[in-house]
Amino acid sequence: MGQLPNLLLAGLSTGSVYALVALGFNVIFKSTGAINFAQGEWVMMGGMVAAAGHAAQWPLGLAVLLAVVTVMVTGILSERVILRQLARPGPLVVTLVMIAIAICTKSLVMLVLGKNPASLPGFSGSTPIDWGGLRIHPQTLWIIGITCLVMVGAHAFFERSILGRAMRAVAAQPEAAALCGIDPRMAMALAFALAAATGALAGAIITPLTLTSFDYGTVLGFKGFSAAMLGGMGSLPGALVGGILLGSLESLAGGLISSHFKDAVAFLALLLTLFLRPAGVLGKGEVERV
Amino acid sequence: MLEVRSLRAGYGRAQVLHDLHFSIAAGEFCALIGANGAGKSTTLKGLAGLLRPIGGTVQFDGEPIERLPAARILRAGLALVPEGRRVFGPLSVRDNLQMGAFTRLFPRKDPGTARQFEFVLETFPRLRERLDQPAGTLSGGEQQMLAIARALMSSPRLLMLDEPSMGLAPLVVQQVFEVLANLARNGLTLLVSEQNATAALAFADHGHVLEAGRIVQSGTARSLRDDPKVREAYLGI
Numbered sequence: 001m002g003q004l005p006n007l008l009l010a011g012l013s014t015g016s017v018y019a020l021v022a023l024g025f026n027v028i029f030k031s032t033g034a035i036n037f038a039q040g041e042w043v044m045m046g047g048m049v050a051a052a053g054h055a056a057q058w059p060l061g062l063a064v065l066l067a068v069v070t071v072m073v074t075g076i077l078s079e080r081v082i083l084r085q086l087a088r089p090g091p092l093v094v095t096l097v098m099i100a101i102a103i104c105t106k107s108l109v110m111l112v113l114g115k116n117p118a119s120l121p122g123f124s125g126s127t128p129i130d131w132g133g134l135r136i137h138p139q140t141l142w143i144i145g146i147t148c149l150v151m152v153g154a155h156a157f158f159e160r161s162i163l164g165r166a167m168r169a170v171a172a173q174p175e176a177a178a179l180c181g182i183d184p185r186m187a188m189a190l191a192f193a194l195a196a197a198t199g200a201l202a203g204a205i206i207t208p209l210t211l212t213s214f215d216y217g218t219v220l221g222f223k224g225f226s227a228a229m230l231g232g233m234g235s236l237p238g239a240l241v242g243g244i245l246l247g248s249l250e251s252l253a254g255g256l257i258s259s260h261f262k263d264a265v266a267f268l269a270l271l272l273t274l275f276l277r278p279a280g281v282l283g284k285g286e287v288e289r290v
Numbered sequence: 291m292l293e294v295r296s297l298r299a300g301y302g303r304a305q306v307l308h309d310l311h312f313s314i315a316a317g318e319f320c321a322l323i324g325a326n327g328a329g330k331s332t333t334l335k336g337l338a339g340l341l342r343p344i345g346g347t348v349q350f351d352g353e354p355i356e357r358l359p360a361a362r363i364l365r366a367g368l369a370l371v372p373e374g375r376r377v378f379g380p381l382s383v384r385d386n387l388q389m390g391a392f393t394r395l396f397p398r399k400d401p402g403t404a405r406q407f408e409f410v411l412e413t414f415p416r417l418r419e420r421l422d423q424p425a426g427t428l429s430g431g432e433q434q435m436l437a438i439a440r441a442l443m444s445s446p447r448l449l450m451l452d453e454p455s456m457g458l459a460p461l462v463v464q465q466v467f468e469v470l471a472n473l474a475r476n477g478l479t480l481l482v483s484e485q486n487a488t489a490a491l492a493f494a495d496h497g498h499v500l501e502a503g504r505i506v507q508s509g510t511a512r513s514l515r516d517d518p519k520v521r522e523a524y525l526g527i
């Protein structure tokens with residue numbers, strides 16, 4: 001006994017990271033209708049840049065900030081330099097372009113930062129905290145705390161701020177939003193900036209637990225995508241629920257059945273969602289976009 | 291107030307509007323009558339900046355606006371209520387109204403918006419009861435009221451409406467036009483496109499008839515109501 005709580009806690013922390021990645025997928029899906037295949041690469045890049053910053057003797061906090069800013073700029077540039085040149089890109093075109101951008105991002109990171117795995121120390125060291133039988137890596141608490149903050153912040157942004165509500169207006173009725181003077185390109189640039197920033201943050205906070213390397217993005221992207229589908233593509237609470245659910249399932253399957261089984265769980269969850277509940281656990285079957 | 295000269299517009303290679311000429315004087319309640327596919331929506335989208343005209347000029351208070359983006363045209367004082375209402379369904383009624391004032395809230399907040407918010411709610415008291423409800427849950431008539439209210443939030447001087455009667459019960463159409471007539475009496479200039487000309491010509495004071503992308507007839511609403519061709523084609527008499 002005592003194994004189950006530890007497994008669930010581990011699930012909660014990887015699940016939090018999946019939730020952040022899923023949030024990025026959802027923000028871009030809402031604003032373009034496309035699946036952003038570069039999301040996973042942004043996560044990887046976040047971890048790699050933070051690790052490089054740390055290796056160059058930057059303080060940890062600054063290294064993480066550097067990662068978030070660098071990846072955010074990459075996201076904005078992807079939108080500015082490539083997507084904006086296309087006249088009214090449809091979801092399929094955006095999706096294809098993002099696949100190309102994903103491949104370029106990965107190569108770029110490999111060329112600049114190298115092929116070796118990189119690591120970061122835990123933000124508060126790595127001496128496990130013993131908490132009534134629960135052995136908690138302090139980074140776990142950082143991950144859960146930061147995820148909570150980001151989720152609350154994202155909720156406040158989309159519900160309260162004028163820009164966040166304008167982004168939802170563009171997603172619901174692009175033409176009417178344009179008639180209100182909301183520039184659809186501004187909304188799109190903002191979506192890319194937000195998705196890239198949350199992706200980078202996710203990559204930076206998980207690296208102390210897992211290491212990272214240039215080819216790490218595909219798997220994380222796939223996990224985040226599965227989590228987003230599981231919770232309901234386009235739904236903010238769905239990202240949280242889907243991420244936590246997927247993280248816990250994985251951790252339980254890995255601990256109780258076999259660690260070989262771990263990665264298959266996301267694939268199974270994705271297939272089951274597509275078969276049984278394509279709109280996701282929290283999806284109402286309505287899609288705001290047409 | 292609005293001078294449209296030789297306006298040509300279309301989609302890709304298909305030209306829809308051919309040398310459109312008409313003008314609207316300040317304070318006028320003007321109807322744009324035309325059958326389905328005549329080019330009413332194309333005209334209004336061209337004026338509002340959703341569609342870049344192929345040629346011709348549009349002057350608003352003497353300033354050329356045909357090359358301006360939608361946001362600049364809105365700031366100049368020309369707003370459009372789109373066909374089919376297009377309210378932001380998942381957003382609350384309040385948020386829909388605030389989005390209507392987006393150019394006055396972002397990047398800097400204009401204190402005049404609070405006053406406009408009150409004015410709009412006095413014009414449409416039903417919306418006040420529904421402020422925190424998602425716009426998608428409103429009835430068709432209420433959504434049309436909200437779409438008009440949203441456009442009014444930018445404090446336009448010329449309000450354009452694309453087929454506001456579409457899909458509404460006759461009684462609701464009557465209510466919508468009564469509100470418009472009231473706004474016109476208070477000095478707002480209006481351009482309303484309608485397929486069903488009965489209501490529009492009953493309330494408007496001027497009208498233009500659009501056929502296959504050309505204005506074929508213009509005059510006072512009374513003269514159009516009495517015109518045998520208009521009566522036959524658009525009033526079903």
Ligand SMILES: Nc1ncnc2c1ncn2[C@@H]1O[C@H](COP(=O)(O)OP(=O)(O)O)[C@@H](O)[C@H]1O
Binds near residue numbers: 324332
């Ligand atoms: N997005 C579009 N792409 C191509 N053709 C269009 C488009 N919208 C309208 N049209 C064509 O332009 C013509 C005028 O349409 P429209 O302005 O919508 O007419 P109305 O509003 O008077 O019904 C029609 O022949 C229509 O088929």
Ligand SMILES: [Mg+2]
Binds near residue numbers: 332373
């Ligand atoms: Mg039309």
